[in-house]
Amino acid sequence: xxxxxxxxxxxxxxxxxIAVMTSGGDSPGMSAAVRAVVRQTIASGCTAFCVYEGYQxxxxxxxxxxxxxxxxxxxWISEGGTLIGTARCMAFIERAGRLTAANNMxxxxxxxxxxxxxxxxxxxxxxxxxxxxxxxxELISTGKRKDHEVAPFRHLNIVGLVGSIDNxxxxxxxxxxCYSSLQRICQSIDFIDSTAFSHQRAFVVEVMGRHCxxxxxxxxxxxxxxxxxxxxxxPSEKWEDDMCSIVKKHRxxxxxxxxVIVAEGAHDKNLNHISASxxxxxxxxxxxxxxxxxxxxxxxxxxxxxxYDRMLATLQGVxxxxxxxxxxxxxxxxxxxxxxxxIVRKNLVEAIKMTKKVAEDIGRKDFAAAMKGRxxxxxxxxxxxxxxxxxxKGDNMLPKEKRLRVGIIHVGAPAGGMNAATRAAVAYCLTxxxxxxxxxxxxxxxxxxxxxxxxxxxxxxxxLDAESWASKGGSEIxxxxxxxxxxxxxxxxxFEHYNIDALFVIGGFEAFTAVSELRKARDQYxxxxxxxxxxxxxxxxxxxxxxxSIGSDTCLNALIxxxxxIKQSASASRRRVFVVETQxxxxxxxxxxxxxxxxxxxxxxxxxxxxxxxxxxxxxxxxDQFAKDKGSVRSGKIILRNEKASKTYTTEVISNIIKEESGxxxxxxxxxxxxVQQGGTPSPMDRxxxxxxxxxxxxxxxxxxxxxxxxxxxxxxxAAVIGIRGARVKFSPxxxxxxxxxxxxxxxxxxxxxxxxxxxxxxxxxRPQSCREG
Ligand code: ATP
Numbered sequence: 014x015x016x017x018x019x020x021x022x023x024x025x026x027x028x029x030x031i032a033v034m035t036s037g038g039d040s041p042g043m044s045a046a047v048r049a050v051v052r053q054t055i056a057s058g059c060t061a062f063c064v065y066e067g068y069q070x071x072x073x074x075x076x077x078x079x080x081x082x083x084x085x086x087x088x089w090i091s092e093g094g095t096l097i098g099t100a101r102c103m104a105f106i107e108r109a110g111r112l113t114a115a116n117n118m119x120x121x122x123x124x125x126x127x128x129x130x131x132x133x134x135x136x137x138x139x140x141x142x143x144x145x146x147x148x149x150x151e152l153i154s155t156g157k158r159k160d161h162e163v164a165p166f167r168h169l170n171i172v173g174l175v176g177s178i179d180n181x182x183x184x185x186x187x188x189x190x191c192y193s194s195l196q197r198i199c200q201s202i203d204f205i206d207s208t209a210f211s212h213q214r215a216f217v218v219e220v221m222g223r224h225c226x227x228x229x230x231x232x233x234x235x236x237x238x239x240x241x242x243x244x245x246x247x248p249s250e251k252w253e254d255d256m257c258s259i260v261k262k263h264r265x266x267x268x269x270x271x272x273v274i275v276a277e278g279a280h281d282k283n284l285n286h287i288s289a290s291x292x293x294x295x296x297x298x299x300x301x302x303x304x305x306x307x308x309x310x311x312x313x314x315x316x317x318x319x320x321y322d323r324m325l326a327t328l329q330g331v332x333x334x335x336x337x338x339x340x341x342x343x344x345x346x347x348x349x350x351x352x353x354x355x356i357v358r359k360n361l362v363e364a365i366k367m368t369k370k371v372a373e374d375i376g377r378k379d380f381a382a383a384m385k386g387r388x389x390x391x392x393x394x395x396x397x398x399x400x401x402x403x404x405x406k407g408d409n410m411l412p413k414e415k416r417l418r419v420g421i422i423h424v425g426a427p428a429g430g431m432n433a434a435t436r437a438a439v440a441y442c443l444t445x446x447x448x449x450x451x452x453x454x455x456x457x458x459x460x461x462x463x464x465x466x467x468x469x470x471x472x473x474x475x476x477l478d479a480e481s482w483a484s485k486g487g488s489e490i491x492x493x494x495x496x497x498x499x500x501x502x503x504x505x506x507x508f509e510h511y512n513i514d515a516l517f518v519i520g521g522f523e524a525f526t527a528v529s530e531l532r533k534a535r536d537q538y539x540x541x542x543x544x545x546x547x548x549x550x551x552x553x554x555x556x557x558x559x560x561x562s563i564g565s566d567t568c569l570n571a572l573i574x575x576x577x578x579i580k581q582s583a584s585a586s587r588r589r590v591f592v593v594e595t596q597x598x599x600x601x602x603x604x605x606x607x608x609x610x611x612x613x614x615x616x617x618x619x620x621x622x623x624x625x626x627x628x629x630x631x632x633x634x635x636x637d638q639f640a641k642d643k644g645s646v647r648s649g650k651i652i653l654r655n656e657k658a659s660k661t662y663t664t665e666v667i668s669n670i671i672k673e674e675s676g677x678x679x680x681x682x683x684x685x686x687x688x689v690q691q692g693g694t695p696s697p698m699d700r701x702x703x704x705x706x707x708x709x710x711x712x713x714x715x716x717x718x719x720x721x722x723x724x725x726x727x728x729x730x731x732a733a734v735i736g737i738r739g740a741r742v743k744f745s746p747x748x749x750x751x752x753x754x755x756x757x758x759x760x761x762x763x764x765x766x767x768x769x770x771x772x773x774x775x776x777x778x779x780r781p782q783s784c785r786e787g
Pocket of ligand 1 (some may be wrong): 105134138140179
């Protein structure tokens with residue numbers, strides 16, 4: 014027998030050997046996270062490993078812990094589940110199993126471990142980390158390892174990535190996989206909806222979530238459900254009567270269908286389980302509805318990750334490797350989280366403690382504490398859900414003098430979520446006693462005037478009008494690009510004529526410009542001295558004052574579906590590259606984030622432009638890539654070019670140049686998805702954020718009720734834009750944003766937060782810096 018060298022491999026100082034594993038229930042995006050960790054590790058000059066089959070692989074060792082090369086993870090970004098396998102491993106729960114795992118890690122010379130899993134997996138990781146010094150001692154004292162073998166591994170460097178469909182880890186707004194799962198749920202409910210409507214039926218839909226109601230609540234918000242049952246906020250003791258009376262009221266108001274969503278772990282305030290069949294019986298027997306139960310089951314876990322999960326997994330994977338490389342023996346183990354739009358590192362031990370506390374709070378029936386233990390968004394969403402489904406006008410109504418007539422207008426191109434935001438605003442207005450007024454077809458609709466017709470296309474919106482808009486794409490009240498400056502006088506006249514006390518403007522850069530114009534014209538027109546809020550809604554995500562516009566997520570999902578299909582075609586022909594043209598106006602946001610989400614070879618943005626040397630270098634890079642591919646099944650390549658990246662180097666020209674210069678080694682085609690990018694049905698993320706921001710915007714406008722026109726005029730915050738800025742949702746004063754943060758010529762923010770993400774696209778595709786420098 015050949016001698017086996019059991020000594021750990023020699024480790025060059027500073028060159029880490031980083032392993033990544035997936036554990037617990039699979040979730041869409043886990044493979045994307047593994048790809049990002051492997052490639053960022055290799056790009057950082059370190060050695061990447063995968064531990065196959067979760068902790069079982071760590072306990073079994075040998076070939077279950079494998080070195081990974083760059084090409085090994087090609088195409089993984091768009092795959093569902095986890096390509097390195099996952100398992101529930103009993104052996105790791107025992108110290109003996111963890112001792113074996115530790116020994117295997119030393120054997121392979123692994124000095125850092127990135128674990129992507131749910132709270133159970135991260136609890137295991139935390140235990141492993143806490144025990145590590147004693148495991149090392151035991152390996153030495155039992156003679157399994159020598160002192161010098163263990164010496165380089167005295168500190169276990171662990172980083173957590175939260176991969177779970179449940180979104181149940183406190184400290185992070187979203188887990189890798191939760192939005193894909195939500196997408197699957199909403200798609201199913203949208204389908205059920207049409208049957209329910211046709212037959213005037215009720216459906217009780219059971220969704221996953223044993224201890225966490227995030228999926229149920231978000232599905233309720235994005236699908237406009239009538240009632241939701243979640244473990245953190247159980248209904249009152251008389252919930253049977255409450256639910257039945259809400260459903261009855263909705264029916265009396267003219268609703269033809271009923272959707273009730275039940276989280277798997279739903280219970281009442283005494284922790285008695287509430288089942289879907291129990292709810293069905295109530296709806297059938299007490300309300301007299303033809304009721305069916307649908308249990309969605311494992312479809313919720315499966316399928317390819319949505320755009321957000323791919324981006325989250327990729328950015329968090331990159332951050333995990335950075336955290337490993339920056340760690341010192343004193344650094345506390347982090348878990349990589351996201352707060353609003355910011356990737357942050359938080360303390361793993363604390364995050365697990367907080368998560369466990371929510372379960373304990375529920376067990377102790379302290380539901381207020383359980384709600385607090387979830388992220389801040391969660392409570393806001395619950396409030397938003399309650400507002401949009403509330404029908405009793407009792408305690409919520411404001412006194413008469415505080416009630417407003419709120420004008421709601423859509424401006425610019427349609428974007429996913431515009432209708433959901435309008436529906437939420439209408440529902441909020443009605444519960445508070447305000448009057449929501451639709452200004453149809455933008456400013457020209459408002460100003461339309463014929464001698465023989467009443468002025469303008471203006472109508473009050475009823476609850477039933479807007480009730481079905483939660484999931485609708487396009488714009489139900491009509492939208493138009495024209496600006497108020499085209500006819501200030503009639504606009505002001507109409508505002509007065511229809512007694513508009515507050516204005517809610519939903520749209521993209523035109524909407525931003527419209528609010529800016531109205532604000533500036535306050536000097537001449539008293540009618541504009543009313544509070545105004547813009548909710549950014551555009552596929553381009555180019556509105557100053559926010560890092561996120563509703564509609565941009567829908568666009569990204571439409572684009573990645575399109576690119577996945579193109580990539581498959583390109584892969585099938587083995588030697589083909591596609592240049593795909595994206596929308597986005599003069600902002601490269603969509604191109605860049607889509608590039609991150611599909612693993613594009615390169616993105617061409619208007620901010621950077623395109624020049625000849627860049628193309629020359631990229632063609633060299635392509636040749637090099639195809640040479641390495643050797644006919645791989647995942648060899649399809651995509652370059653994303655924003656529609657305004659260059660006047661000269663159009664998508665077709667670039668495609669022709671690449672083809673011509675390929676020396677016959679590969680083919681190049683181009684594709685223009687065009688308006689497909691506006692998406693059909695809005696994504697759940699756009700819908701839920703539309704609801705949240707719609708309600709917040711109404712509360713904001715309401716805060717001006719009772720103020721005089723002069724007070725409003727003098728207050729810079731009275732014309733504002735709502736947006737996500739880093740880790741916060743904020744209202745920003747229009748005056749400052751338009752003066753200090755807007756690139757008016759190119760219609761985009763002066764500082765675009767995503768610009769450095771182009772580097773991440775390049776790093777993960779292996780594109781050398783020289784390509785961009787040209
Ligand atoms: P999901 O959110 O899908 O349930 P999870 O990560 O919470 O995912 P679990 O089954 O709870 O899934 O945990 C996965 C694995 O993590 C377990 O099979 C076990 O190997 C390990 N693990 C969980 N809890 C512990 C613990 N307390 N000590 C050691 N290992 C643990």
